[in-house]
Amino acid sequence: LAESVGKSCQVTSVGRLADARAHLLSAGADCVLLDLSLPDGEGMETVQVVLGTSPEVPIVVLSGLQDDRVTMAALNEGAQDFLVKGQVDGSTLWRSIRYAVERKRAEVALRQQALHDSLTGLANRPLFMDRLRAAIARLARQDRPLAVLVMDLDRFKWVNDSLGHDAGDELLVATARRIERAVRPTDLVARFGGDEFVVLCEDVEDERNALVVAERVQGALSVDFTLAQTQVRVSASVGIVTSRDPAAKAEELLRDADVAMYRAKELGKGGCEPFDTAMRDALQDRLLAEQDLRRGIAAEELLVYYQPLVDLRDGRSIGAEALVRWRRPNGEIMAPGYFIALAEETGLIRSMGDFVTKTACEQLARWDPTLLADRQAPMLHVNVSARQLIDPGLVGRIARSLTSADANPSQLCLELTETAFLVDEATSLERLKALKNLGVSLCVDDFGTGYSSLSHLTKFPIDVVKIDKSFTEGLGLRSRDTAVVESVIALGRALGIVVVAEGIETRAQADLLRDLGCPQGQGYLFGKPGIQTNLFPVTTSDRSFA
Missing domain, CATH: 3.40.50.2300 (Response regulator)
Known part of the structure; x- marks a missing residue:
């Protein structure tokens, strides 16, 4: 030669x-x-x-x-x-x-x-799945298992929204290079799209060895990235599945690793979770629950309960909060804690929220404020989730609900938790201003439990704050809770913001809040959520609802 x-x-x-x-x-x-x-x-x-x-x-x-x-x-x-x-x-x-x-x-x-992925040069899904199937086939001749790691960047959307898509692409490329350096030379790294990366590790000793690889990747990503002249720190949530079975299905292994990754996200960002069969069972239960909820919404099984809001000075009802419930075919009434989180995850919160808003506006139109003598027209509070707030169509749908029911926008108050402001601050501000232009009021729910509460009151057009019930429970019992309540009431008075205390269950709490100058309250002392047939007078043309 x-x-x-x-x-x-x-x-x-x-x-x-x-x-x-x-x-x-x-x-x-x-x-x-x-x-x-x-x-x-x-x-x-x-x-x-x-x-x-x-x-x-x-x-x-x-x-x-x-x-x-x-x-x-x-x-x-x-x-x-x-x-x-x-x-x-x-x-x-x-x-x-x-x-x-x-x-x-x-x-x-x-x-x-x-x-290969055109942005990062990593393997794409077809190549990865082909290599995974080949690796599974080789298990018949090998004693040691393979592992699949699925990882998702925890702050990628924030980078895209805050620094722009070019910075997001730069982060993905830099992440790809760091993952490649962190894994073994024989491991295959792929990008499946968005901020999802997958690693195939053959010939691992056991699950613990795969965890070591995952921890090296997390360590590599923990060092700050420089993007658009800004230091950015991200983390990755990792799900791991290992297999010795030459009859395993590539799609099922990937699905199991994906389930483990979402479990890691649920337990806290930057975590790492090995898959176990209990996760698969939980996923199956979740899919069944989603199907059931989707069917329930289509079958019009949702209904709206109302809990009174009162003037603490005289105990009279001045409004209510609309709360969704789910009446199952067997007649059982499900509380929101059972299905709201699922609705958020699956996107069903949009249709659910639209139903509650439409029903609340129709109820507002039935109440006749002219029959309340010298009292103000009743306010009706409706909850809006973070997922709903970033929906571009939200403002238009609320406007249509108000118009369709011929309801007065000034009687509608939309409640948001502080976490809703953190999803995308710029979008949130734009959306809240548009809602205010409709004439509705805006309320921060569970005030004091979120992040940077004071800045929200000055940055966003807020009309009402609700003191979280955890502070109301400690009122008069724990000095720090009492101090928080006093401070919020004073802050509301100074900023011209209405303060509502949630979770009032005893007369002693109501009396103390009144003495502190809290104008409004809500809780089991005044009424549990229910159909509430006698809260306010209704128009003479419609006596079927109240």
Whole structure:
């Protein structure tokens, strides 16, 4: 070969497939001349192992058999050329090597486009699934399991929204490089889209070994990124599944790792969770619950309860809060704690929220404020979730509900928790201003339990704050809770914001709040959530609702 090439040519010869694999991992090669009959490998398995170890190396098969079927099998498996021993001279061999290298380069370029993510250069889903299926098949000949790691960046949306999509793309590329450096050389890293990355680890000792890989990745990502001249810290939630089963399904392994990743997110950002069958059972239960809730909404099983809001000075009702309930086919009434979180996760909160708003506006139109003598028109409070607030169509749908029911917008108060302001602050501010332009009032619910409460009162157009019931419970019993309540009441008075105390259950709490100057209250002392048929007078044209 050296004589034919006319220049130096380094050839490394090994007699076993395992030695060839070790050499490729440590030193690499420009081309592999491969015998199909080795002590630890036979036939097409030898081609599979070489390509599994070094996918981009060109292969020229050397065989003692002149068999067209073997030739085609080798080429279909991924070899670039097939030569028969005893029929090859140096010139023929060198020409075959050159052609193999050129063909491989062309194949790699085409495969790079078809099987790799265009932004990061990582493997894409089709390539990853193909490699995962091959790795599963190899489990029949291996004692050690494989692991699949699914990871999701915890602050990627914030980067996109705050610093722009270019910064988001820059973060994804930098993340890809850090993950590649953190895993082993034989591990496959893929990007499935968005901020989801997946790693395939073969030949791991056990689940603990896979956890070590995940922790290295998390450690690599914990160092600040510099994006758009801004230092940004992100974390990754990781789900892990391991398998020794050669009959396992690639799609099921990926699904299980994905379930574990979402479990890690639920337990706190930046976590790492191995999969167990209880997670799969929980997922199945969740899917059934989602189907049931979707059916219930379509079957109009939702209803609205009302809990009174009172003037603490005289105990008279001045409004109510609309609260959704779910009446199951068996007549059981489900509290929101059972289904609201599920509605948020699945997007069903939109149709649920629209139903509550529409029903509340219709109820507002039935109340007749002219029959309340010198009292103000009753206010009706409706909850709006963070998911609803970022919906571009929210303002239009609320406006249509008000118009359709001929309800007075000034009697509608929309309640948001402080977490709603943190999803996307710029979008939240724009949406709240648009809602205020409708003429409705805005309320911060559970005030004092969220993040940066005081800044919300000055940055957003807030009319009402509700003191969280946890502070009301400690009123007069714990000095810090009493101090918080006093401070919020004083703050509301200074800013011209109405203060409502939630969770009032005893006369002593109501009296103390009144003495502190809290104008309004809500709680079981004044009435539990219910149909409330006698809260306010109704118009003479409609006596069926109150």
